[in-house]
Amino acid sequence: MRKYLVFIPGGLAACLGIAMAALSVKQPAHRPAPAITLERTxxxxxxxxxxxxxxxxxxxxxxxxxxxxxxxxxxxxxxxxxxxxxxxxxxxxxxxxxxxxxxxxxxxxxxxxxxxxxxxxxxxxxxxxxxxxxxxxxxxxxxxxxxxxxxxxxxxxxxxxxxxxxxxxxxxxxxxxxxxEPKPVDGKVNPPPKSDRRAYGEYLVKMGNCIECHSQAEKGEIAGGKEFAGGREFPINGFVVRSANITPDEETGIGKWSEDRFVAKFKGYANMNQGNAPKHTQANFTLMPWIEMASMPEEDLRAIYMYLRTVKPVYNSVEVHPPLSLAQTQ
Ligand code: HEC
Ligand code: HEC
Missing domain, CATH: 1.10.760 (Cytochrome Bc1 Complex; Chain D, domain 2)
Known part of the structure; x- marks a missing residue:
């Protein structure tokens, strides 16, 4: 019996050791890089x-x-x-x-x-x-x-x-x-037609990786069911900001925002640039790329709005600029 008890952990350790060794040499799924030379038009x-x-x-x-x-x-x-x-x-x-x-x-x-x-x-x-x-x-x-x-x-x-x-x-x-994590892309990838504004909006939202900043993470994964509900906290440079809830929830998200209000929010930063941007304070600190996104064409912003209207509304009240003493990280 004693021998048996000793044997199992030893065996387990050996199995784990082999698994780890196999993983450490494992190659991610990949294919040879496509042999293309792009014309730089x-x-x-x-x-x-x-x-x-x-x-x-x-x-x-x-x-x-x-x-x-x-x-x-x-x-x-x-x-x-x-x-x-x-x-x-x-x-x-x-x-x-x-x-x-x-x-x-x-x-x-x-x-x-x-x-x-x-x-x-x-x-x-x-x-x-x-x-x-x-x-x-x-x-x-x-x-x-x-x-x-x-x-x-x-x-x-x-x-x-x-x-x-x-x-x-x-x-x-x-x-x-x-x-x-890596996965090869097989075959041709076509964009959705611009005329399908919701699909094109979804395409832009993926490209903008809005979901990453605008969702809370649990163990490095986006918390299931809370996509776009905000609340992710970013402590940088002595300040803290939490991302806003951009789901169509009427009370805590942007459910009551009209399309024009959404566009105006971005366009409100159109005259700001690296030279004249105000200083960060705890009351305005943000990572949201307002300055860069302000000059996106209106039709793209409208497509994004259209898509965001269709994600699941999530009730999640976020204090975007918490007093520093209340931030979780303090
Ligand atoms: C949220 C942050 C983030 C964004 C946005 C981002 N990247 Fe990256 N990128 C990284 C990080 C971090 C790495 C390195 C990861 C690692 O070393 O494991 C990386 C790696 C890369 C690499 C591989 C370079 C190398 O030496 O291995 C390329 C190419 C690249 N990014 C291009 C882009 C392009 C183009 C975009 C926009 C379409 C982009 N990245 C957007 C964070 C980002
Ligand atoms: C690098 C992180 C980051 C990325 C990427 C990002 N956001 Fe944000 N966003 C934030 C933070 C943080 C806030 C809250 C602070 C603020 O309003 O500036 C915010 C605020 C907003 C607001 C204001 C909401 C309100 O209630 O005032 C909207 C709308 C928004 N983001 C939309 C988007 C969209 C659409 C995308 C993708 C195209 C996106 N964000 C990508 C971090 C990000």
Whole structure:
């Protein structure tokens, strides 16, 4: 009996050891990067700029930002040079958005177009490593071929900035679990027709990754049933903001907002820029990319509104700017 008891933990440990060893060499699901060379037409570069700087707001993570100013505008001149996320965000390890500029040593200068396309939509780096899904590739999967090509065409125009960002280092067990996230994209991806405003709105909301900031997370996953209900807390630079409830709940969400009010909220920031943005205080602190999103075409904002009307209303009252003493993290 005694021998048996000793035997089981030993056996279990051995099994676990083998499983861990297998996981540590496991490759994420991936396919060879598509062999494509993209034509960098003016049209693509313009569309790519719009998606990168505004809708998808890649800049919000891959650029340095001016945290002292309202909505933390991105630093001009160093677009795409990367950003190391502050520890206070509570991510599972050291998470760094790499340098995307065309610098050959520290950026994407040596990557093929296909490798960048694959990283954006399928979540594997050039060397086949799984990317931490804070890089929203699961949302970008549905990005159409032409849109992802446009983003790559634009990224290729970013002036080279020599800046070696440190590597992402995830804590155990996330470092192993992350390998299950990437999924290859098979076949052609078409965008929904713009005439289907709800579907096009959903497409933009995915690209904008609105769900990530606007939902609470439980153990790193979006809390089921509370999508878009807000309440996620972001402590940065001594301030704290919680995301707003953007479900159609009439009392606690944007259920009573008309389409025009929604558009006006974004357009209200249209005259703000990096130069004249007010200083951040606890009363106005935000990560919502108002400055960048203010210049989105009205028809895109209207499509987003149309889609948000159709998500499940969730009753969740959020104090967006809590007194610092009440924030959970204090
Ligand atoms: C919420 C933050 C966030 C957003 C938004 C974001 N990224 Fe990332 N991105 C990251 C992080 C973090 C990594 C690195 C993950 C890792 O190393 O595991 C990354 C990795 C990448 C990589 C792989 C680079 C490499 O060296 O492996 C590419 C390419 C990339 N992002 C492009 C984009 C583009 C283009 C967009 C917009 C369409 C975008 N990202 C939006 C956070 C973000
Ligand atoms: C990086 C995080 C982040 C992303 C991405 C983001 N938001 Fe926000 N959003 C916030 C935060 C935080 C607030 C609350 C503070 C504020 O109003 O500025 C907010 C506020 C809002 C509000 C104001 C609601 C109100 O009651 O005043 C709307 C509308 C909104 N977001 C819509 C969107 C949409 C649509 C998207 C995607 C296209 C999006 N957000 C993406 C963080 C984000």
């Amino acid at each position: 003016q049209e693509r570069i313009e569309r790519g700029r719009y998606l990168y700087e505004q809708v998808a707001h890649c800049a919000g993570c891959h650029n340095e930002r001016d945290w002292d100013k309202f909505s933390a505008p991105t630093q001009p001149g160093r677009t795409g040079a990367g950003f190391a996320f502050p520890e206070e965000l509570g991510l599972p390890g050291k998470v760094v958005a790499p340098n995307l500029t065309s610098d050959r040593e520290t950026g994407l200068g040596k990557w093929s177009d296909g490798e960048i396309v694959r990283a954006i939509r399928e979540g594997v780096s050039r060397d086949g490593r799984a990317l931490f899904p804070f890089m929203p590739y699961s949302q970008y999967r549905s990005m159409s071929d032409e849109d992802v090509f446009s983003i790559v065409a634009y990224v290729r125009t970013l002036p080279a900035v020599r800046k070696q960002q440190p590597a992402t280092e995830l804590n155990f067990p996330v470092s192993l679990l992350v390998k299950f």
